[in-house]
Amino acid sequence: MVKTKNKIVFEKNRTIIKNADNFEPEKVFDCGQCFRFDRKADGTYFGVAKNKYIEISKIQSDVILNYCTENDYNEIFRDYFDMDFDYALAGKELAFDDVILQATEFSKGIRILHQDKWETLCSFIISQNNNIPRIKGIISNLCKTYGEPVFTDNDGNMHYSFPTAEAVARAGEKGMAELRTGFRAKYIYDAASKVASGEIDLMLPCLMAYDEGARYLQNIKGVGLKVASCVLLFAYQKYDAFPVDVWVKRILDKYYEGKVGAEYFGKYAGLAQQYLFYYERCKNNVFIN
């Protein structure tokens, strides 16, 4: 993949990505890949990623990363925001038909975040048979209760890291149930204890193809193909992972005669999934934040 070459300007506690025409914060955080960011009235998104608080906004064609030093950018956020992936080029390779063409155009500016593996696994276990406001609420409480404080903002609000697998394992199934996670409590605990003990090694899927990685993650209770696919796409950057949720299933039935998305869209199926998901939800007026 050809590397993108946006000009990057570093200031004291701020990084500016110039002419970021394939980076729309609103789309990045509203396309459902991430549950840890919220939107301010002025359109700025804020939250904690990789134990660092950050604010993201777009002013004209530039993306502003507030509280992000040059070192933070190079060590964390360049990778987190997938800055070395050429979305314009990948989009061209997805032009299989009118529907995906339209969805790609509509969704321009979505990027696949490179999120923490454990956080993504835990978050998408919580997401099952659940709605987004409630998922975000549970995760927020999880971080507040079992994470570490990392930053106090100008309004005096504390922001917390995502708790480690060890911390969640210590909290136990009971601790998870107290967060009102319902039947997911035993799944979260199973994931945490297997990751904390090393029974599941979250580094292993890095070296595996998508389908092998998916089988591996499904050794965790409460992890099926959908959750495994989300984790592989959003935390391992397996762009060929194609998570099929109710929305995507509807789209496949409606426009693609029930085709298998992963086969049809190929190596960038995951991008196609995000574009179609975002496109269809916006058309149906489902707003996330």
Place this chain on the structure above:
DNA sequence: CCACAGGTGTGTC
């Protein structure tokens, strides 16, 4: 009261 929400485990055929 009932349906629904970014699914998965279990039981049945």
Place this chain on the structure above:
DNA sequence: GACACACCTGTG
């Protein structure tokens, strides 16, 4: 294997 069906909980 391909189906139903239950499942915690909050919200409309």
